[in-house]
Amino acid sequence: MHNADAGIGGNFPAIELPPPRFDDLAPLRDAFRLRRTEQTFSGRSLEPQTLSDLLWAACGAPQSPPEGLSAVADATASNAQEIDVFVAMEQGLYLYDPERARLAPVLSGDLRPLAAAPWLPRSGDKAPARLIYVVDCDRLETPHGKMAAPADPETLQAYSLVDCGIVAANVYLFAAAAGLNAWFHECDRPALAKRLPLRAGRRVLFAQTVGYPY
Numbered sequence: 001m002h003n004a005d006a007g008i009g010g011n012f013p014a015i016e017l018p019p020p021r022f023d024d025l026a027p028l029r030d031a032f033r034l035r036r037t038e039q040t041f042s043g044r045s046l047e048p049q050t051l052s053d054l055l056w057a058a059c060g061a062p063q064s065p066p067e068g069l070s071a072v073a074d075a076t077a078s079n080a081q082e083i084d085v086f087v088a089m090e091q092g093l094y095l096y097d098p099e100r101a102r103l104a105p106v107l108s109g110d111l112r113p114l115a116a117a118p119w120l121p122r123s124g125d126k127a128p129a130r131l132i133y134v135v136d137c138d139r140l141e142t143p144h145g146k147m148a149a150p151a152d153p154e155t156l157q158a159y160s161l162v163d164c165g166i167v168a169a170n171v172y173l174f175a176a177a178a179g180l181n182a183w184f185h186e187c188d189r190p191a192l193a194k195r196l197p198l199r200a201g202r203r204v205l206f207a208q209t210v211g212y213p214y
């Protein structure tokens with residue numbers, strides 16, 4: 001629960017806000033209303049268009065944005081765009097390439113169970129897609145954006161976790177709007193680090209499971 005303790009405040013009048021209504025923003029209001037973590041999924045696969053929209057919402061940032069969409073879906077520190085999304089599906093593991101709107105094959109076989117930490121319920125192991133968020137620290141350290149990020153390790157780590165959270169929040173909202181269930185969770189980092197062909201400077205952060213409800 002949020003702690004909006006009045007005792008913290010300064011000695012001047014509060015601003016009383018009207019209840020949130022999202023007038024004229026019905027689709028956004030509905031997405032907020034429906035956004036929640038759900039840990040159960042049907043085995044129904046995601047249609048290619050849904051998958052494309054979902055992944056663009058996560059971290060789409062192609063050079064030429066599709067008609068009607070902004071250039072960058074997710075805010076990142078210094079616009080580093082350092083979060084890569086691997087997608088674990090029944091047949092194999094892919095890497096999302098927003099530039100070419102494509103899932104590049106990485107490993108064959110079902111890695112979905114590794115995308116959830118061993119202590120978690122296994123309810124997402126057969127979900128159609130598990131997104132595995134990986135940070136590329138090199139991209140954070142040499143940002144191409146207009147603001148140069150401070151390079152101390154603690155700040156860089158904080159940036160990568162915040163940026164991952166923003167990606168995840170986009171996915172939660174997209175899922176809510178598209179009638180999908182979503183679940184952000186811990187993953188089996190040691191097992192994934194062994195299996196994923198990660199270049200130096202890349203680290204597995206978290207995972208998010210997405211699929212249709214039963």
Ligand SMILES: Cc1cc2nc3c(=O)[nH]c(=O)nc-3n(C[C@H](O)[C@H](O)[C@H](O)COP(=O)(O)O)c2cc1C
Nearest residue numbers: 035036037038039117120165183184185186187206
């Ligand atoms: C940083 C972070 C880590 C999380 N890790 C887990 C996890 O390991 N297992 C899990 O079941 N849920 C995990 N969750 C989901 C939260 O438990 C969930 O978002 C919270 O209970 C609020 O529910 P809501 O998303 O429906 O509002 C995590 C969420 C966040 C933001």
